[in-house]
Amino acid sequence: MQIDVLFFASxxxxxxxxxxxxxxxxxxxxxxxxxxxxxxxxxxxxLPEAAAVVVNHHVVRSDHAIAPSDEVALLPPVxxx
Amino acid sequence: MSATVxxxxxxxxxxxxxxxxxxxxxxGHGAALLFLGTVRDHADGRPVSGMRYxxxxxxxxxxxxxxAREAAGRLxxxxxxxxxxxxxxxxxEASVGIAVATPHRAPAYEVNRWIIEEIKKRLPVWKHExxxxxxxxxxxxxxxxxxx
Numbered sequence: 001m002q003i004d005v006l007f008f009a010s011x012x013x014x015x016x017x018x019x020x021x022x023x024x025x026x027x028x029x030x031x032x033x034x035x036x037x038x039x040x041x042x043x044x045x046x047l048p049e050a051a052a053v054v055v056n057h058h059v060v061r062s063d064h065a066i067a068p069s070d071e072v073a074l075l076p077p078v079x080x081x
Numbered sequence: 082m083s084a085t086v087x088x089x090x091x092x093x094x095x096x097x098x099x100x101x102x103x104x105x106x107x108x109g110h111g112a113a114l115l116f117l118g119t120v121r122d123h124a125d126g127r128p129v130s131g132m133r134y135x136x137x138x139x140x141x142x143x144x145x146x147x148x149a150r151e152a153a154g155r156l157x158x159x160x161x162x163x164x165x166x167x168x169x170x171x172x173x174e175a176s177v178g179i180a181v182a183t184p185h186r187a188p189a190y191e192v193n194r195w196i197i198e199e200i201k202k203r204l205p206v207w208k209h210e211x212x213x214x215x216x217x218x219x220x221x222x223x224x225x226x227x228x229x
Contacts, residue, residue, distance in 0.1 A: 008137050009207035010219040052225040054205070057140040061227045073137060079222030080134075080141075080165055080206030081118050081177050081197055 001026060003066060005037060006073035011051065014043045024066060030055070031062040037074065047074070084156035084183075089149035091141045093168045096175040105160035105182035112186035114193045118177040120170050124220070128213035134167040134176055137205040141165070148199045152181070152192050159183035163196055165206060176208075202226075 002023050007015040022036045030053035038047050053060050054073040066072060087104035098115055105113060120132045145163060152161045162180040170176055179196050183189040200206075201223060208220045 006137070008205070009135055009209070013219075050224070054137070054140065054225075057143050058228045059225045073140075075137065075205055075225055076207060076219070077222035077224045078201070078203070078205055079208045079220040080136075080204040081201045 001068040003033065003070070003072050005033070008073065008075055010076045011047060011074050014047055016043065028066050029062065030060050030064045030066065033066055033072065034074070084153035084159040084161060086149040086153050087160045088162035088164065089145045090164045091136055091138055091145060092164050092166055096164055096166050096178040098178065101162045101164065101178050101180040104162040105180045107160060107182065109184055110159065110182040111184055112189045113180065113182040114189040116179040116193050116197060117175040118197065119175050120172050122172050124210055129210055130213045131169060131171050131211045132176065133169045133209040133211065135207050135209065136167045140205050144204050148196060148203065152196050155192050155195065156183060156188050159188065161192070165200065165204060167206065
């Protein structure tokens with residue numbers, strides 16, 4: 001499946017774009033997605049392995065299975081307020 | 082009796098106190114407490130000239146609503162209004178505004194403080210600090226925890 005991953009703030013700087021497309025095997029987990037994104041290029045290799053994965057606006061655990069229709073984002077630590 | 086959520090929004094315009102206080106006003110309230118988070122002129126001893134706030138807006142609106150509803154659930158009676166601003170802010174401008182009104186003052190103080198702490202832990206917002214020397218950097222934040 002092909003997933004468009006959204007990036008914000010410092011992670012967008014690493015990605016060089018607001019979204020990047022990755023191809024994942026069916027049944028891939030959030031951890032698989034982070035690993036795949038980190039393998040895209042040298043800049044994204046600096047993304048933390050523990051980057052927060054957000055699926056359909058909810059922060060998911062590393063073993064959460066990604067579905068083809070999901071909206072997926074990688075979020076840096078938050079700093080609102 | 083239970084409290085109501087009068088407002089929970091992400092906005093890209095200045096935050097004004099009066100609409101927040103008006104939103105939580107009711108005849109049965111004896112306390113109305115307003116918190117404003119403002120842009121200060123220094124960070125770790127370094128002069129700051131301004132701030133740019135960015136959000137994952139669609140998610141932030143949902144999280145803001147969740148926080149406001151949970152806050153209302155912590156009150157036996159009263160009302161809650163909360164807004165977070167995004168975009169470029171000057172010194173002294175408010176990035177967040179929280180109004181809590183209750184029949185008596187103690188729960189207003191408690192829940193107002195609870196809301197700002199939850200925003201800092203859960204709201205998908207980031208700030209890009211602009212320094213007086215022309216440099217800029219993302220402010221280090223709090224890692225998000227997986228939803229239960």
